[in-house]
Amino acid sequence: MNSPLETRSLSLKREGNAVLDKVSFTVAQGEIFALLGGNGAGKSSTLLTFLGFLEPSGGEVLVNGQSVASDVTAARNAIAYLPEATSLYGHMTAYENLDYFLDLAGRSAGVDELNAAFDRVALPIEARSRRLQSYSKGMRQKTAIALALLRETPILLLDEPTSGLDPVAIDEFHDLVKALAQGGQTILMVTHDVYGACQVADRVGLLRRGKLVGSFSAENGQRIDTETVHAAFAEREAA
Template sequence: MTAPLEARSLSLVRDGNAVLDNVSFSVAQGEIFALLGGNGAGKSSTLLTFLGFLQPSAGEVLVRGRSVHSDIPAARSAIAYLPEAASLYGHMSAYENLEYFLDLAGRSASRGDLDAAFERVALADEARSRRLQSYSKGMRQKAAIALALLRETPILLLDEPTSGLDPVAIDEFHDLVKKLASSGQTILMVTHDVYGACQVADRVGLLRRGKLVGSFAAEPGMRIDTETVHAAFAEREAA
């Protein structure tokens, strides 16, 4: 079966610097793959190549078996991207934000559809008509994922999704991501949070200075061992 996401010997050079160096991995349908690394490891650049914003210097990235740069609009139509800070409008309500962004995407949704999406992400009923300027970051993330659900994309890219969230909001977010994966969505997240990656991911890839230097997988019914990954992360970062 064709993997929804795949990087094949991906290399990226920017301003004479090697940002990514021969990186290869794939993410299966219904899988959560976490790309773990420190600042400057190349995590966000990897996501931007899948979105077609960065052109690989060598190798390629594929979305649903097709090279991204052979048809960038098709690749983007299959992906929902959640940046570290969700780009939603603070002066508009959650309902208004979703209606606006769906309209930009050439889609529409009934109030019932919107409420169903909000229910799936556990955004409280009383919050949906409030302006987002009153929202916590965790609530904004929920609204952004509700938008992704309504776009019905099979792939979700997450860029440092739990940065700045409190522990309760992090747990809620991880539970939501696991539910999305169990429903068949393919999820690639990049993070510097060792604990969070091990809690939520089926597999973790360790990225250091643009190279994929380690891979860790969960045993059936188990989580990835945090201490093992932390030791590898600390060793690589100190090297």
């Protein structure tokens, strides 16, 4: 059976420099896979290959078993992408943002449906009619995920999703991501946060200088051991 997300010996060069070197992994439906690495490891570039914004120099990138290169529109329609800086309009309310972006996607939603999505991400009722310029980063992320829910995309890509959040907001975000995965959504997140990756992910892949150099899995319902991953991360980064 095809995995919703897969790379096969993915290699990528930018301006003549190797960014990714024969990276292979799969992400199953309902799984949270965290790609962990330091700055320049190739994490964000990996996400952009799934969206067709970067063209591999070797190997394959597949979404729902189909090569992104063969049908980039199908890949993008299946994916919601949450960048580190959420691309929403600060001069518009949460309702207005969702109405606007849903219209661009060729669909619409009534107030009840919008509120149901906001309820799922725990966006406060009083905030929904406020302009996003007054929002914290955590609230903007919740709005973006509500949009993803309404678009009904089966795959969610997260780029440094907890960067800049306070500890309470991080816990709330992790709970939300776990709930989405339990509902069947496939989630690939990239991060440099060892603790956060181990807290939320079913599997963690360690990326160093474009190569996948380690893999860690949660066993018997337990979280991935943070100390083990941290030691591997520190060792690899120092090498």
